[in-house]
Amino acid sequence: MNTQTLFSSFTYKSLSLKNRIVMPAMTRRHSPDGLPTQDVAEYYARRAEDLGLIISEGTVIERPASKNSKDIPDFYGCALDGWRNVINLVHDKSGIMGPQLWHVGDVKSDATGWLPPSPFEGPGSMSTGDIQVTIAKFAEAALNAKKLGFDFLEIHGAHGYLIDQFFWDHTNQRKDEYGGKTIGERTRFAVDVVKAIRKSVGPDFVISMRLSQWKIQDYEAKLASTPKEMESWLLPLLDAGVDIFHCSQRRYWEAEFGQSDLNFAGWAKKITGQPTITVGSVGLSGEFLQALYHKEGSGTTDFDELMRRFERGDFDLVAVGRAILQDAMWVKKLKEERISEFQDFSKDSLGVYY
Numbered sequence: 001m002n003t004q005t006l007f008s009s010f011t012y013k014s015l016s017l018k019n020r021i022v023m024p025a026m027t028r029r030h031s032p033d034g035l036p037t038q039d040v041a042e043y044y045a046r047r048a049e050d051l052g053l054i055i056s057e058g059t060v061i062e063r064p065a066s067k068n069s070k071d072i073p074d075f076y077g078c079a080l081d082g083w084r085n086v087i088n089l090v091h092d093k094s095g096i097m098g099p100q101l102w103h104v105g106d107v108k109s110d111a112t113g114w115l116p117p118s119p120f121e122g123p124g125s126m127s128t129g130d131i132q133v134t135i136a137k138f139a140e141a142a143l144n145a146k147k148l149g150f151d152f153l154e155i156h157g158a159h160g161y162l163i164d165q166f167f168w169d170h171t172n173q174r175k176d177e178y179g180g181k182t183i184g185e186r187t188r189f190a191v192d193v194v195k196a197i198r199k200s201v202g203p204d205f206v207i208s209m210r211l212s213q214w215k216i217q218d219y220e221a222k223l224a225s226t227p228k229e230m231e232s233w234l235l236p237l238l239d240a241g242v243d244i245f246h247c248s249q250r251r252y253w254e255a256e257f258g259q260s261d262l263n264f265a266g267w268a269k270k271i272t273g274q275p276t277i278t279v280g281s282v283g284l285s286g287e288f289l290q291a292l293y294h295k296e297g298s299g300t301t302d303f304d305e306l307m308r309r310f311e312r313g314d315f316d317l318v319a320v321g322r323a324i325l326q327d328a329m330w331v332k333k334l335k336e337e338r339i340s341e342f343q344d345f346s347k348d349s350l351g352v353y354y
């Protein structure tokens with residue numbers, strides 16, 4: 001295994017990364033009442049020196065029910081001071097970072113039973129007025145990200161949360177212009193969000209969009225069953241202003257469609273011609289839902305398959321979640337080929353780092 005090409009630089013628009021390794025969004029619930037503390041800033045700063053790119057944990061836009069747990073960080077109001085501290089500390093360590101802008105939609109509260117001040121909202125319950133305000137709040141959060149000095153932003157359009165609920169026919173049965181029989185039609189809400197964000201941040205600020213076929217509600221769900229359907233999902237998002245497609249899979253090595261071994265990031269790059277990020281069990285043999293909910297340990301895998309795809313040009317960047325959550329030194333160890341020092345991930349680690 002030789003992973004040294006992952007340590008080559010990457011440039012796109014205003015982004016200039018020292019290597020190809022990305023820390024993806026990982027919710028921690030460590031921001032009391034939504035306010036990121038010094039601890040949050042230090043958590044990211046500890047990882048900033050070695051990583052190519054850091055994406056914050058999901059942080060919510062200003063809607064009364066945009067989060068489902070009390071200590072998920074806000075991205076509005078007083079929380080912005082905390083985020084300014086985060087990006088300043090990360091920049092002090094020469095890190096590059098963007099927030100992941102999130103709205104949980106109709107995904108109800110966690111085990112604590114905490115409830116937001118108004119009912120959860122999703123495609124089934126939102127009026128056109130609610131939709132327009134939500135779009136405007138995404139754009140406002142995006143502008144704040146730019147003003148605070150973040151290097152880019154990511155829109156959370158994956159995993160069964162609000163934007164994905166609009167994509168998915170199980171959760172989007174609207175009869176108006178935000179619904180429709182085809183994935184192309186149901187992409188309308190996301191397109192409007194991206195357009196509004198693009199308008200507020202201008203042409204040069206990099207916008208990543210996280211997408212997935214799978215959902216926390218259904219691991220086997222498929223928004224696009226054919227490359228044609230994937231085109232009608234991704235191309236409108238590209239036209240609206242997405243720069244980078246962050247393609248979430250549970251296992252990155254799984255082919256998206258029968259006729260080739262390309263994974264989701266590979267197809268997204270082929271279809272859009274844009275940079276893509278792959279993610280899902282890189283460096284670990286067990287996928288994260290098993291690790292989180294079923295407490296299965298995850299051994300370390302070899303990197304040959306990853307490097308075969310990376311060197312073929314299927315994707316530009318590689319996101320590594322749990323391994324970096326577990327071990328802030330993971331990237332450094334990979335670079336120095338200290339693979340024997342990699343630690344297995346177990347759910348118990350979340351008690352410390354979560």
Ligand SMILES: Cc1cc2nc3c(=O)[nH]c(=O)nc-3n(C[C@H](O)[C@H](O)[C@H](O)COP(=O)(O)O)c2cc1C
Nearest residue numbers: 024025026027057058279280281282288320321322
């Ligand atoms: C504790 C935890 C929290 C997560 N929170 C988010 C999140 O806020 N937003 C998101 O897009 N993905 C989230 N994910 C998914 C990760 O970004 C990543 O896609 C997943 O862990 C697979 O990568 P891995 O196999 O390298 O861990 C989370 C994963 C974990 C383990």
